[in-house]
Amino acid sequence: MSIVRVALDVPLSTLFDYTVAEGVEVGQRVIVPFGRRQLVGMVMECVATTDVSPERIKPVTQVLHDSAPLSAGLLDLLRFCSDYYRFPIGQTVLSALPVRLRSDKPVISKPILSYRLSASGAALDFETFPKRKVVQRRILLKLAEQPCNLAQLKALSATVGGQLKGLMAEGWVESYSDVHLPSTSSGGCPTKSSMGRTVGDTHKHTFDNAHTLTSEQQLAVDAVTQASGYACFLLHGITGSGKTEVYVHLMHAVLQRGGQVLLLVPEINLTPQLENYFRSRLPDVNLVSLHSGLSEGERLHNWQQAQLGAAQIVLGTRLSVFTEMPKLALLIVDEEHDSSFKQQDGLRYSARDVAIFRANQCGVPIVLGSATPSLESYHNAQNGRYRMLKLTGRALAAASLPKVRSINITQTIMHHGISENLLREIALRIARKEQSLLFINRRGYAPVLMCTGCGWLSGCKHCAGKMVLHLNEQRLRCHHCGYQIRVPQACPSCGNADLHPVGSGTQRVESVLQQRFPDARILRVDRDSTRNKRAWQTMREQIHANEVDILVGTQMLAKGHDFPELTLVGVLNPDSALYSSDFRAPEKLFAQLVQVAGRAGRADKPGEVIIQTAFPDHPLFRALQTHDFEGWAASQLAERKMAGFPPFMFQAMLRAEGKQENEVYRFLNDARAAAVALQHEVEILGVVPAALPRRANHLRAQLLIQAASRKALQQFLRAWQPPLDALPAQKLRCSLDIDPLEF
Numbered sequence: 001m002s003i004v005r006v007a008l009d010v011p012l013s014t015l016f017d018y019t020v021a022e023g024v025e026v027g028q029r030v031i032v033p034f035g036r037r038q039l040v041g042m043v044m045e046c047v048a049t050t051d052v053s054p055e056r057i058k059p060v061t062q063v064l065h066d067s068a069p070l071s072a073g074l075l076d077l078l079r080f081c082s083d084y085y086r087f088p089i090g091q092t093v094l095s096a097l098p099v100r101l102r103s104d105k106p107v108i109s110k111p112i113l114s115y116r117l118s119a120s121g122a123a124l125d126f127e128t129f130p131k132r133k134v135v136q137r138r139i140l141l142k143l144a145e146q147p148c149n150l151a152q153l154k155a156l157s158a159t160v161g162g163q164l165k166g167l168m169a170e171g172w173v174e175s176y177s178d179v180h181l182p183s184t185s186s187g188g189c190p191t192k193s194s195m196g197r198t199v200g201d202t203h204k205h206t207f208d209n210a211h212t213l214t215s216e217q218q219l220a221v222d223a224v225t226q227a228s229g230y231a232c233f234l235l236h237g238i239t240g241s242g243k244t245e246v247y248v249h250l251m252h253a254v255l256q257r258g259g260q261v262l263l264l265v266p267e268i269n270l271t272p273q274l275e276n277y278f279r280s281r282l283p284d285v286n287l288v289s290l291h292s293g294l295s296e297g298e299r300l301h302n303w304q305q306a307q308l309g310a311a312q313i314v315l316g317t318r319l320s321v322f323t324e325m326p327k328l329a330l331l332i333v334d335e336e337h338d339s340s341f342k343q344q345d346g347l348r349y350s351a352r353d354v355a356i357f358r359a360n361q362c363g364v365p366i367v368l369g370s371a372t373p374s375l376e377s378y379h380n381a382q383n384g385r386y387r388m389l390k391l392t393g394r395a396l397a398a399a400s401l402p403k404v405r406s407i408n409i410t411q412t413i414m415h416h417g418i419s420e421n422l423l424r425e426i427a428l429r430i431a432r433k434e435q436s437l438l439f440i441n442r443r444g445y446a447p448v449l450m451c452t453g454c455g456w457l458s459g460c461k462h463c464a465g466k467m468v469l470h471l472n473e474q475r476l477r478c479h480h481c482g483y484q485i486r487v488p489q490a491c492p493s494c495g496n497a498d499l500h501p502v503g504s505g506t507q508r509v510e511s512v513l514q515q516r517f518p519d520a521r522i523l524r525v526d527r528d529s530t531r532n533k534r535a536w537q538t539m540r541e542q543i544h545a546n547e548v549d550i551l552v553g554t555q556m557l558a559k560g561h562d563f564p565e566l567t568l569v570g571v572l573n574p575d576s577a578l579y580s581s582d583f584r585a586p587e588k589l590f591a592q593l594v595q596v597a598g599r600a601g602r603a604d605k606p607g608e609v610i611i612q613t614a615f616p617d618h619p620l621f622r623a624l625q626t627h628d629f630e631g632w633a634a635s636q637l638a639e640r641k642m643a644g645f646p647p648f649m650f651q652a653m654l655r656a657e658g659k660q661e662n663e664v665y666r667f668l669n670d671a672r673a674a675a676v677a678l679q680h681e682v683e684i685l686g687v688v689p690a691a692l693p694r695r696a697n698h699l700r701a702q703l704l705i706q707a708a709s710r711k712a713l714q715q716f717l718r719a720w721q722p723p724l725d726a727l728p729a730q731k732l733r734c735s736l737d738i739d740p741l742e743f
């Protein structure tokens with residue numbers, strides 16, 4: 001009889017001791033009694049003694065043998081995250097696992113089927129295959145290149161499932177079970193090894209070395225492949241400079257040595273297109289993706305492929321930073337500045353920061369790529385903690401950076417938020433059969449409805465925010481809590497029937513354009529128009545087929561997509577970020593505008609970007625015009641240093657919300673008093689209302705702690721935890737956010 005210490009998905013910062021009769025390994029899942037329930041847990045330690053008295057200690061109900069145990073390395077990473085982010089160990093460990101492994105039912109991993117052409121399918125003449133069967137044709141062509149599983153085929157079209165059945169019924173496509181042999185190695189980290197040394201045998205794969213690297217790209221590839229052990233590289237490349245090409249070459253180098261690569265991307269929408277690209281360049285490599293768009297079965301399968309070492313490349317969003325990869329030899333974080341890498345509830349980790357820690361732990365290099373690095377990373381590259389790699393030229397010599405100019409909205413004719421000059425530029429593009437994109441970071445028709453008689457505004461009755469007018473649906477909607485009502489016929493306050501929409505959202509921009517260009521094909525891309533799972537993919541196909549003249553969209557459109565026919569980008573209404581209370585707002589705006597500007601003129605056609613602003617001389621817009629990230633970053637860092645903000649300070653935010661204002665403030669004030677009493681070298685700010693002080697009838701407030709070093713902050717947080725845990729907070733929702741991004 002031995003004793004195991006188990007992590008459970010409960011909000012307590014402790015492990016729980018159980019006895020176990022059979023042999024069990026650290027990292028194995030077990031089912032144990034907890035109160036009246038049976039919970040699945042993770043064995044964190046096997047120990048000889050326990051403080052629990054022999055009559056109270058309970059036996060493990062069942063040891064699960066359905067999945068290989070987690071490695072010590074991965075468990076260490078999770079322990080670190082639990083400690084650093086002050087989040088209970090059990091919840092940290094369990095939340096890192098695929099959903100199926102968190103369930104108390106043993107997993108039966110169904111084999112994932114792969115598809116290939118049958119003999120009669122291979123004999124088909126694609127030239128004479130009916131052109132109208134577009135999707136079937138695409139599937140056949142894809143399978144003629146290589147066998148694929150369903151997830152890979154889904155990238156081709158939204159309707160792959162049904163079409164595939166049709167092809168199988170014809171006998172042209174057959175399915176088979178794709179079994180990969182388990183690898184013999186185990187452990188979350190390879191033995192301290194670098195890319196420069198051999199991890200295993202030489203591994204052969206096909207590499208489509210289609211593009212000659214530019215000298216800058218070659219320097220970047222060489223620097224990373226020659227790194228010995230841990231090193232953090234910041235790959236700062238302007239949009240269109242070919243960062244992806246650098247990634248492909250790095251992957252090739254790692255795979256040749258038998259290593260695994262983990263590539264993190266900020267957004268699930270970007271995965272299919274990247275996945276296809278990497279597959280086309282490394283066709284016989286086992287690449288899996290991990291993101292929330294997969295079914296639970298697919299997710300488990302892909303995770304296990306990575307755990308076995310069979311998946312050589314893992315491409316995933318935030319959570320995949322916790323994927324078990326025994327031969328991990330390189331991490332890449334693409335668009336490292338993107339705030340989507342930060343989880344905003346539960347374990348509030350930054351996947352980028354965890355990736356850096358993991359690279360260090362495993363002794364392997366990591367590459368952070370961006371056209372607009374976060375000021376934190378940029379600062380670290382300047383002070384020598386990271387190594388800077390620069391790509392200053394566009395990969396295609398013909399493609400030049402877009403010309404950026406500002407239009408002063410106070411000195412021009414405006415049509416509901418769009419200037420006459422911009423409309424004329426759009427007309428030119430339509431005449432030339434090129435595409436235009438109007439970027440406005442607000443969905444709906446207008447952000448607020450106003451009464452011209454008494455000044456009434458469409459406030460949400462549950463929040464401190466305003467209800468957004470959605471004219472198409474005749475609704476006022478709160479984007480904070482989801483509350484919605486029909487648009488009132490008259491002012492609820494004074495009865496006046498003259499209600500006016502104030503400001504513009506995507507729907508209003510769309511309708512202004514429809515009036516001006518009745519024959520143009522206009523496509524709106526925002527969260528409302530892409531609610532349907534496959535909608536965005538269909539839209540992207542339309543854009544690529546040049547079936548769209550004008551695109552209207554939010555930041556969804558800004559990220560990473562290539563639209564070769566797009567030559568004009570209009571930025572509407574970016575000014576609110578200039579006077580936001582969030583000190584990161586200008587940094588985010590700059591990054592967003594560089595991204596969206598980068599959509600213009602990617603191929604051989606020169607692009608133009610027009611920014612509509614009331615402040616055309618603002619340094620931010622000046623820096624955009626001159627493509628001067630360095631100058632902009634230097635001025636921002638100087639401001640941050642003066643003001644005592646990150647990256648010169650390290651922060652933690654305690655947030656609380658509840659129905660009773662006095663309870664919220666009592667909790668935070670008591671927490672503050674406890675913090676002051678500790679007498680640590682930290683700066684403890686006052687308790688203040690949150691940026692949105694009321695949401696869904698909950699009052700919200702926060703307390704910010706700052707320290708000059710990460711270490712000082714961590715020491716303080718460890719000391720603060722016990723008094724914090726002791727404070728009564730039953731009716732409150734509280735969270736502690738380390739390195740917060742939202743204020």
Ligand SMILES: [Zn+2]
Pocket residue numbers: 451452453454455456491492493494495496
């Ligand atoms: Zn009124």
Ligand SMILES: [Zn+2]
Pocket residue numbers: 460461462463465478479480481482483695696
């Ligand atoms: Zn609301």
